[in-house]
Amino acid sequence: MDSKILISVEQLSRYYGHQLAVDHIDFTLSPGEVLGFLGPNGAGKSTTMQMITGNLAPSEGRIEINGIDMLDRPRQAKSDIGYLPEQPPVYRDLTVDEYLDYCARLHRVSTGKRGQAINHAKRRCGLLAVNRRLIGNLSKGYQQRVGIAQAILHNPAVVILDEPTVGLDPNQIREIRNLIRELGETHGIILSTHILPEVQATCTRVQIINEGRLVFSQSMQEIEKQLVSHVLVLETRE
Ligand code: ATP
Secondary structure: OOOOOOEEEEEEEEEEOOEEEEEEEEEEEOOOOEEEEEOOOOOOHHHHHHHHOOOOOOOEEEEEEOOEEOOOOHHHHHOOEEEEOOOOOOOOOOEHHHHHHHHHHHOOOOHHHHHHHHHHHHHHOOOHHHOOOEHHHOOHHHHHHHHHHHHHOOOOOEEEEEOOOOOOOHHHHHHHHHHHHHHOOOOEEEEEEOOHHHHHHHOOEEEEEEOOEEEEEEEHHHHHHHHHHHHHHHHHHO
16 A cells, blocks of 8 residues: 555444444555545544554454554554544533643653643644633533544644534634644644534535445545536536
8 A cells, every 4th residue: 555645444344233334445545645534423523433443453454544554553653643532521520721731642652752742732722822721510512522632732744623513603613623623734624523514615625424424535626627517518508
């Protein structure tokens, strides 16, 4: 596999008992891509994300992160992934700084680099003004920013965001989408969602999963080109 590819997934499958939740999917993520992983509830998005992050063992298939095989060298492969789960744990009684320091240790950021890494993540996620506040006292939008900050603390090549705007108000949704677009300039991103406008607002490519199978994959540029050509055809017909 090409080592310049950030994520390479081959024939990835996962059973729960007899139910095939993810069915032999193949895809790649290249540098500069924000990939929208779109599908209805129960389609297999979270199961796929959890396998890619190394938190759930596949039943079959291969995953490489930055050229490192997840099954052979899980620790090294995981070190290049940042992950915001669908329902992140909220440490309500910790301040933002305390929580990010705790996460930096979990991510094995060395003592000498920890302060700088935390400041960088706070700056990118707009958290400098709230660093001494208790997480439990922050709005849901700010709590999601803290979740994204912990995902980028160790400067991973890939950031995986599972349904990052669920439960937010329209203003918070706009801010988190802006943040995702900004992060896409420096990280490969997979955004798992069932909201089409979210993909349109943030992604460079969209991939649709339904009943565990990948049924569509196209760049947003190609989709827009097709839409434009259809509109032109309609216009010339009138
Ligand atoms: P949602 O948007 O609702 O989270 P999803 O696309 O993320 O949906 P998954 O959570 O991956 O879908 O679920 C895929 C299928 O696997 C569903 O039918 C679900 O019921 C099933 N499933 C998920 N987790 C488990 C589990 N731990 N045990 C058994 N079945 C599961």
